Each structure stands twice: as C-alpha cells, then as structure tokens.
Amino acid sequence: MILKLLRIAAVLVVALLAPAANTWATGNYPGNAVRVNGVDISYQRYIGFYMEYQREQGVAVGARGDQLPLLTRLRKEAMDLLIEQELVIQAAEAKGIEVAPEEIDAAVAEVSAPFKTPEEFNYRIESEGYNADSYREHMRRMIAAAKYLDGVRADAMNVSDEELEAYYRDNEIRLTLPEQVRVRHILLSWKPLGKPDDRAALHEQMAVILEKARAGEDFAELAREYSDDSTRVDGGDVGLFHRGQMVPAFEAMAFSLQPGEISDIVETPFGLHIIKLEERKQAHLLPLDEVREQLREHMIKEKLDTVVAEETARLREQAKVEILIPMERAEKK
Numbered sequence: 001m002i003l004k005l006l007r008i009a010a011v012l013v014v015a016l017l018a019p020a021a022n023t024w025a026t027g028n029y030p031g032n033a034v035r036v037n038g039v040d041i042s043y044q045r046y047i048g049f050y051m052e053y054q055r056e057q058g059v060a061v062g063a064r065g066d067q068l069p070l071l072t073r074l075r076k077e078a079m080d081l082l083i084e085q086e087l088v089i090q091a092a093e094a095k096g097i098e099v100a101p102e103e104i105d106a107a108v109a110e111v112s113a114p115f116k117t118p119e120e121f122n123y124r125i126e127s128e129g130y131n132a133d134s135y136r137e138h139m140r141r142m143i144a145a146a147k148y149l150d151g152v153r154a155d156a157m158n159v160s161d162e163e164l165e166a167y168y169r170d171n172e173i174r175l176t177l178p179e180q181v182r183v184r185h186i187l188l189s190w191k192p193l194g195k196p197d198d199r200a201a202l203h204e205q206m207a208v209i210l211e212k213a214r215a216g217e218d219f220a221e222l223a224r225e226y227s228d229d230s231t232r233v234d235g236g237d238v239g240l241f242h243r244g245q246m247v248p249a250f251e252a253m254a255f256s257l258q259p260g261e262i263s264d265i266v267e268t269p270f271g272l273h274i275i276k277l278e279e280r281k282q283a284h285l286l287p288l289d290e291v292r293e294q295l296r297e298h299m300i301k302e303k304l305d306t307v308v309a310e311e312t313a314r315l316r317e318q319a320k321v322e323i324l325i326p327m328e329r330a331e332k333k
Contacts, residue, residue: 031043031324032324033045033046033047033079033323033324033325034046034079034082034083034321034322034323034324034325035320035321035322035324036083036086036087036090036319036320036321037087037090037319037320037321038320039086039090041082041086042129043325044128044129045082045128045129046078046079046082046325048127048128048129049078049081049082050074050075050078050079053074053077053078053081054071054074054078057074059071059074072327072328075327076327079323079327083316083319083321084312084315084316085142085145087312087315087316087319088145088148088149088311088312088315089141089142089144089145090315091145091148091315092141092144092145092147092148093141093144095148097144097147097148098144099140099143099144099147103143104136104139104140104143107139107142107143108135108136108139111139149308149311152307152308152311153304153307153308155307156300156303156304156306156307157300157303157304158300159296159299159300159303163299164292164295164296164299165288167295167299168288168291168295172285175285175286175291176283176284176285176286177242177281177283177284177285177286178242178243178283179242179243179255179280179281179282179283180240180241180242180280180281181240181241181254181255181257181277181279181280181281182237182238182239182240182241182277182278182279182280183237183238183254183257183275183276183277183278184219184220184223184231184235184236184237184238184275184276184278185223185227185229185231185236185238185250185273185274185275185276186206186209186213186219186222186223186226186227186229186236186273186274187227187228187229187270187271187272187273188202188205188206188209188226188227188228188271188272189228189229189270189271190202190270190271191271202271202272203265203272206265206272206274207265209222209226209274210262210264210265210274213262213274213276214262219235219236219262219276220235220236220237221235222236223235223236224236228271229270236276237278240279240281241254243255247268247269247270249266249267249268250266250268250273250275253266253273253275254275254277257275257276257277258277259277259278259279259280260276260277261276261277262274262275262276263275263276
C-alpha cells in the first residue's frame with residue numbers, strides 16, 4: 001500500500017483526508033510554515049498534515065481549551081515529521097531516484113479511491129494547495145522518498161542466527177512465561193432473592209453446591225446447572241491465566257489450590273464463587289526453536305525502525321531548517 005510506504009518513523013502521511021483547517025489551536029498564518037534547506041513548505045500543506053496527524057493520534061479535530069497542551073505537543077510533532085518527510089524527499093532527489101508515470105498513476109488512483117466523485121477528490125486536493133499537476137508532482141516526490149527509505153532499510157532486512165541467539169539470551173526475562181493456572185468455577189451472582197438477608201441466603205445456596213462438589217459430583221456438570229457465569233457452557237472452564245488478570249480474591253484462591261482441589265466459598269464484586277484447580281503451569285522460558293521466527297521478525301522491525309531513525313537524524317543534523325510560524329499559542333492578555 002502506497003500510503004503505508006510513505007511513513008517516516010511514526011508517521012508519514014499524505015494529508016488529503018484532513019478537513020479544512022481548524023484555526024483554533026493553529027493560528028492563521030498565510031504563506032509558508034517552514035523552510036527546509038531553502039525549500040519553502042506552505043502553511044496550507046502543514047495544516048493539512050497536522051490535522052491528519054491529529055486524527056491518527058485519536059484526537060478530535062474540534063479543539064477545547066483544556067486540550068491546549070496536547071494540541072501544542074501534536075503541533076510540534078507534526079512539524080518535526082513534516083520536516084523529516086521533506087528531508088527524505090530531498091535526499092531522494094539528490095540521489096536521482098526515478099519514478100515511472102505508471103507508479104504515480106497507481107498512487108493517485110489509490111488515494112482518490114475513497115472519494116465518491118472526481119470532483120470531491122479535486123476539491124480536497126485544492127483545499128490542500130494542489131492542482132492535478134502539482135499533486136502528481138507531490139506524489140512523485142513521495143514515492144521517491146519511499147524508495148529512498150527502502151534503500152536505507154535494505155541492509156537491515158537480515159538477522160543472522162548469531163544475532164538472534166544473542167538477543168534471545170539477553171531477553172530471557174521478557175521471554176519467560178509467568179506461572180499460570182487453569183480453573184473451573186461456579187458463580188452465583190449478587191441479586192435480590194426476596195429474603196431478609198439476601199447475602200446469607202446466597203451463601204446457603206452456594207454451600208449446598210459446594211457440598212455436592214466435594215462429595216464427588218462432576219464439577220463441570222454442576223457449573224452447567226448452577227453457574228450464572230458465561231463459562232457455564234464450558235463447564236465453568238476459565239482457561240489459563242496468570243497473576244494480574246483476575247480480581248484479587250478470585251486470583252489469590254486460584255493460585256493457592258493444588259490440582260483437583262476445590263476451594264471454600266470466595267466473595268468477589270461479581271458474587272460468590274467456588275473454584276476447582278484443573279492445571280498449573282510453572283513459569284518457564286520459551287524454547288528458542290518455538291519463538292525463533294517471531295523473534296526474527298521482531299528484530300528485523302527493530303532494525304528497520306532504528307536505521308530509518310538514524311538516517312532522518314543524520315539528515316536533520318546536516319540541514320538548515322527555519323520554522324516560520326509560532327509553535328505555541330500566544331497567551332491572551
């Protein structure tokens with residue numbers, strides 16, 4: 001996907017799907033927003049980029065006063081990412097990376113596909129400061145930048161067995177599964193019973209079920225018959241879990257049992273439980289052969305992220321960057 005390829009570090013977006021500029025937290029500065037190695041980037045292009053970045057971070061475009069610190073941070077982050085984007089584009093041009101017309105055709109077709117009509121798409125790119133020709137030129141530059149980053153990443157695509165084994169040894173703690181237990185339980189949820197003491201009445205009901213379980217009746221069948229929990233269809237089987245995944249009282253009892261042992265009555269915010277321990281798995285290091293390919297994929301991703309970050313940092317260090325608009329909103333007097 002071309003939009004995915006056009007990411008630098010956390011995000012590299014084509015700011016097409018952004019709405020018209022919201023000036024609440026951005027100000028209104030006609031002209032240029034930033035100059036990168038003598039190349040001016042318009043405020044219109046920056047604001048579209050910023051709005052799209054807001055949306056990617058899950059922040060509503062309609063800004064409130066209490067969002068000012070958040071929006072100020074996003075504003076600065078979007079500026080940094082736009083500068084990095086331009087630096088990579090310039091590096092691609094300096095290297096003479098070529099883009100075929102059919103590649104541009106495919107990219108424009110993909111970006112325009114979500115729009116209902118060509119007129120709607122044209123209106124949107126015009127709102128971002130482009131016409132049909134200048135937008136194609138923009139896409140050409142973006143594709144060249146993506147190709148440049150592909151070249152940067154090329155040497156990071158391989159992880160040797162030696163590197164993988166060293167990473168495994170260095171991360172044994174992270175690759176160790178914690179102790180787990182698998183239990184069945186029966187739940188009688190808190191509910192009105194029309195008794196003088198509903199809590200005591202519920203305890204009496206559960207005491208009868210507990211007696212049956214300890215007398216040897218099939219626990220799974222008792223769960224299917226009496227439990228109010230959704231696990232009743234599976235005979236009360238909760239599945240494997242580790243510490244920190246259940247409410248404290250339930251978890252403490254589950255981990256205190258021995259296989260086959262049935263607990264006393266346990267109170268939680270959900271109601272009354274009785275618990276039977278079915279299985280316990282001790283903490284153990286995942287075997288290398290079991291996680292080899294997942295580790296390799298993880299290491300490649302780490303290496304790719306690292307080389308891109310290093311390259312953008314190198315380009316930024318060598319660049320002359322002039323930010324032409326305020327990055328923080330002026331306080332009202």
